[in-house]
Amino acid sequence: MNGLCQPVTACNAPCNRRVTAQTSLSVTASVPMRRQAQRSSQRNGTSVVTEMKSRQAAKIRELGQSLIDAGFVTLDQQSEALGLARSTTWTILRASHKGSGLSAAVINRMLLSPELPPLARQKILEYTTDKLAGVYGGSRTQRRRFFARLSIKQARCATPELGGLSRVSL
Numbered sequence: 734m735n736g737l738c739q740p741v742t743a744c745n746a747p748c749n750r751r752v753t754a755q756t757s758l759s760v761t762a763s764v765p766m767r768r769q770a771q772r773s774s775q776r777n778g779t780s781v782v783t784e785m786k787s788r789q790a791a792k793i794r795e796l797g798q799s800l801i802d803a804g805f806v807t808l809d810q811q812s813e814a815l816g817l818a819r820s821t822t823w824t825i826l827r828a829s830h831k832g833s834g835l836s837a838a839v840i841n842r843m844l845l846s847p848e849l850p851p852l853a854r855q856k857i858l859e860y861t862t863d864k865l866a867g868v869y870g871g872s873r874t875q876r877r878r879f880f881a882r883l884s885i886k887q888a889r890c891a892t893p894e895l896g897g898l899s900r901v902s903l
Contacts, residue, residue, distance in 0.1 A: 782870060789834050789860075789869040796856040797826040803850035814853065816846030834869055835860065837882030844884070 797811070805814045812822035817839065825835065843849060843857055861883065863869060865876055 785868065785870045786832065789864075792856070792860045792863065793825060793835070796853055796860065799850065799852040799856050800826075803852060805850070814846065814848045814850065815843045816849070817842060833871070833875075834864060837879050841882075841884045 800811045800814060803814070805811045808819055808823060811826065812819045815822055815825075817825070821839065825839070840857060840861055844854065849857075864871070865880055867873075867876060871879070
């Protein structure tokens with residue numbers, strides 16, 4: 734038996750209770766993979782990740798619409814209001830720039846902009862709260878890192894009526 738025995742069958746040969754890598758991987762890896770596959774698809778066949786990302790893109794589009802509603806129609810006006818470069822603003826408002834959404838650094842820069850309209854500020858804070866709550870996905874560790882990179886003092890100053898972002902527990 735080469736000093737190895739299978740975990741399912743008993744053998745009388747001296748085996749030092751070692752298990753082959755192939756057997757242990759096939760048994761333990763197949764069960765979680767099936768559960769993960771079941772969790773990743775819903776009744777209608779849409780994947781959970783796809784649904785989360787579409788919610789995230791919709792919230793970012795709401796930010797763009799709030800800028801237009803506030804009178805910031807051109808890309809130059811929007812980038813000035815957000816306090817970002819034109820290329821960054823263009824990428825964000827397309828709402829398909831990356832899977833992880835807006836970074837904490839970009840959110841901080843937008844919240845620091847003195848020209849940011851109140852409705853746009855509210856949309857950014859809603860997005861941030863949702864992202865911290867895991868609405869758009871992300872592991873607990875990723876959300877904690879995101880939270881640590883946020884400048885919470887600026888966010889709390891931005892919305893005293895909401896009490897900042899302290900509603901979200903991590």
